[in-house]
Amino acid sequence: MKQYINRRDFLKVAGVTAAAAALAGCGVTSGSTATASSTAAAGKYDDVKADVTLTMSHQMAASHSINKTAEEFARLVAEKSEGKMKVDVYSAATLGTETENLQALTNGTLDLAVIAAEFYANYVDEAGCLCLPFVYSSYDDCAEKLAGEAGTTVAQMILDKTNVRILDYYVLAFRQIFTTDKPLNTVDDMSGLIIRIPDSSTYKETFTQLGAAPTPVAWGETYTALDTGLVSAVENIPESIMSASMQEVCKYVNVSNHIIGPTTISVSEQVFQKLTEEQQNILTEAAKEACEFGLNATKDGSDANFDALEGAGLEVVDTDVDSLKAKINYNAYACAKTDVGKQILTSMGVAL
Secondary structure (H helix, E strand, O other), X not given: OOOOOOHHHHHHHHHHXXXXXXXXXXXXXXXXOOOOXXXXXXXXXXXXOOOEEEEEEOOOOOOOHHHHHHHHHHHHHHHHOOOOEEEEEEOOOOOOOHHHHHHHHHHOOOOEEEEEHHHHOOOOHHHHHHHOOOOXXXXXXXXXXXXXXXXXXXXXXXXXXXXXXXXXXXXXXXOEEEEOOOOOOOHHHHOOOEEEEOXXXXXXXXXXXXXXXXXXXXXXXXXXXXXXXXXXXXXXXXXXXXXXXXXXXXXXXXXXOOOEOOEEEEEEHHHHOOOOHHHHHHHHHHHHHHHHHHHHHHHHHHHHHHHHHHXXXXXXXXXXXXXXXXXXXXXXXHHHHOHHHHHHHHHXXXXX
């Protein structure tokens, strides 16, 4: 798996390592100086002393629906346990990048995190099946496939390989391509385009096939990378662009609908196995309900987020999606080169 680190990430590694010392066993409140969400479990259980306190990390700003979904998960855990379980939510990469969070879950030094499926593909090739381009026709289609053979098979493989348990999948919006200097009318306009991608082998393969020059950059560094010209494009969901103020440095939103990149609410298996069966069930049930909450937030926010981008002055470009699709060769992906991967893709209706 490709590794990259800069000064800011180095400092985060140091910070998350220090926090990990306080998080080595579940039920221990973080000793980090980072501030957790104070609203997630607020209310009728404030005066109840929790038997278990878990720490949850994600990358997005407090205003983002991912944070709202994480807070809903924390609220549900508190409610279902009558205050005996508490989840402290740390937003905006306070406890490290997504790559670092996944490593910490594997090591048992972080309890919970929102981890996108593409990061798991760096450990389990078959996880890439879930975030291939143009394999979902709608949000409901994505949710159905994640709840079926494809999602359950990948989740078990991830547990076996990484010691991280996916409690449930969370469907995010269709991803679009945002550019700083030119519109993307057809795939030909992507030739040589330096585009920021997450640190994912699957995304690298996708944008290489489209003729671009995919460049992994940590999400927290992407605004600066766009502003300084290190990259000239970024792909993500509209809400993430707005919450990170990247509409300030981008001029075009190129409507490609190229990927729904599902994310997950994941728990360290080391932590999960220290819980009682009742506590495990509470986490599982809360995750399912929180991910349904997240799916509804995705659907409800889709049009509003596009309106916000237009209101911010971005030009909306109707990219020729068929020209993009014509460049995609599913057989070239690592996930399609194993028997299990082929079975998963067949179950998803992907023609190889």
